[in-house]
Ligand SMILES: Nc1ncnc2c1ncn2[C@@H]1O[C@H](COP(=O)(O)OP(=O)(O)O)[C@@H](O)[C@H]1O
């Protein structure tokens with residue numbers, strides 16, 4: 001069942017992670033003894049039914065949430081030894097995020113949304129403009145740069161989010177059900193763009209999904225069930 | 236880009252933004268314009284106090300201040316005046332007077348008054364009587380037994396111009412002396428109490444009646460600015476060094492007014508804080524609402540790696556913009572409304588019955604003072620930012636995971 005062999009260069013290492021949520025009197029085991037590593041450059045899907053722990057795992061890998069026990073090492077940095085400020089700094093420079101929805105700042109244009117992370121990184125104005133514009137063109141939205149999120153379709157908004165996650169030159173992009181709100185054709189378009197970026201830039205992509213079409217694109221498929229890794233295969 | 240973002244964010248909910256700006260505008264407008272009005276009232280109290288035979292600086296014979304009797308006199312007034320003229324700026328005015336308590340009477344009435352022997356020319360620009368009379372004519376140099384009284388006294392004594400008024404007072408020889416005068420003019424003062432108190436005769440007539448030769452009882456000095464009274468009084472004291480002479484400023488002579496002035500700035504600060512307190516609830520509420528509506532966004536920004544301090548700063552920038560824009564508009568509104576009424580003054584005679592108590596006239600000229608404007612703006616903007624720190628801190632403390640659960 002456990003068919004994955006580890007490589008020399010893991011970008012993400014998750015060791016013995018447990019996460020329990022307390023809801024009133026009930027304890028929910030969101031993640032149970034999760035051990036998993038991802039190599040640099042992978043294009044991996046985390047699958048599983050709703051409530052299986054996909055979001056929790058991605059949040060923990062992204063440093064948005066901390067495990068109750070276990071270790072998380074991303075890009076050589078051990079989260080357990082880092083302050084909130086250092087985690088924020090790591091996210092800013094090394095990790096890109098694409099969420100299921102509410103990815104963009106509504107008062108900023110597509111271009112400005114992509115620029116914003118670079119502003120936080122301290123990139124100069126003209127370089128910011130240039131890189132953001134090039135990235136929008138890469139995701140096929142060069143003509144929509146001046147549109148606000150409300151003036152873009154759901155698929156276009158997700159493409160802007162992908163452009164933003166990539167533009168800051170991260171080591172890894174985490175995408176939590178990026179296609180869940182899109183029809184299958186639009187979702188497939190987004191996956192192609194992500195796959196292209198992975199190919200071209202060697203950026204690691206880890207995305208969660210319960211869409212079989214999306215799983216088809218993955219080079220590796222991790223199946224979660226009740227917070228445990230039930231299956232892990234390379235295709 | 237931070238400014239652009241903040242600007243766009245504050246216009247996401249224009250209705251709310253307009254409401255909070257109106258609150259800031261009205262707050263500052265009331266702060267500045269009502270303070271200008273009370274400054275105007277205080278100025279008026281000072282002007283009235285000084286014009287009512289006080290002057291900016293007064294030179295008394297030693298002892299007169301505590302016992303204003305004819306026993307205390309200055310003999311060498313001309314010499315004193317020509318001495319201090321050398322140190323006081325041009326435009327300063329000097330008035331020499333005899334001033335004693337007296338009893339005025341006619342066939343029907345009698346009452347205590349202050350008899351002032353004046354040179355009408357010298358009183359110009361020094362005291363209210365220099366402005367002349369409302370009815371009849373002013374006393375002249377050559378008048379021997381002419382007297383000018385206030386309108387209120389005329390009514391109280393049931394008399395009129397042309398009729399006689401007998402004055403009785405203690406003379407230089409300690410004997411009671413009396414003399415009949417003819418009313419030739421009636422003056423109006425801002426306060427009826429003044430009209431009842433002072434009666435004016437020619438300086439030489441008063442001297443003759445009291446038998447004081449060429450002596451006087453006071454020199455009243457009118458400066459170009461009331462604020463210079465203290466430094467000049469000090470210089471005069473040093474110059475004269477005369478134990479027979481005492482020098483007072485208007486602040487010494489009007490102690491109630493001075494006490495009021497001393498606490499007035501404190502009242503203004505208190506008043507600003509009260510207005511601000513009302514405004515602060517609006518600011519906190521609005522900013523909290525604005526922040527709660529955007530919790531998901533703050534969570535997203537934190538997920539992207541934005542530091543809490545930067546989120547705090549961006550929320551403060553938004554409320555700072557609201558405050559500064561509101562403050563600017565409030566200042567303009569206050570300046571405009573004060574300028575509109577400042578030329579003609581505000582007639583408060585409808586409410587004026589009680590005002591006389593405080594030595595105030597019924598027409599007030601509001602005055603905007605820079606330090607009040609600076610203080611009002613500082614209170615609104617700085618304290619406004621301080622209370623915005625609470626919603627801003629809420630925004631900066633949200634975690635991405637909490638924010639995603641936030642609807
Ligand atoms: N903040 C939370 N409080 C309580 N329970 C939670 C919380 N977040 C997630 N859970 C629970 O943890 C389990 C895993 O959730 P999640 O990681 O969101 O699953 P998935 O993303 O695969 O749907 C679920 O049973 C969910 O109800």
Ligand SMILES: [Mg+2]
Pocket residue numbers: 054055056176177
């Ligand atoms: Mg999920």
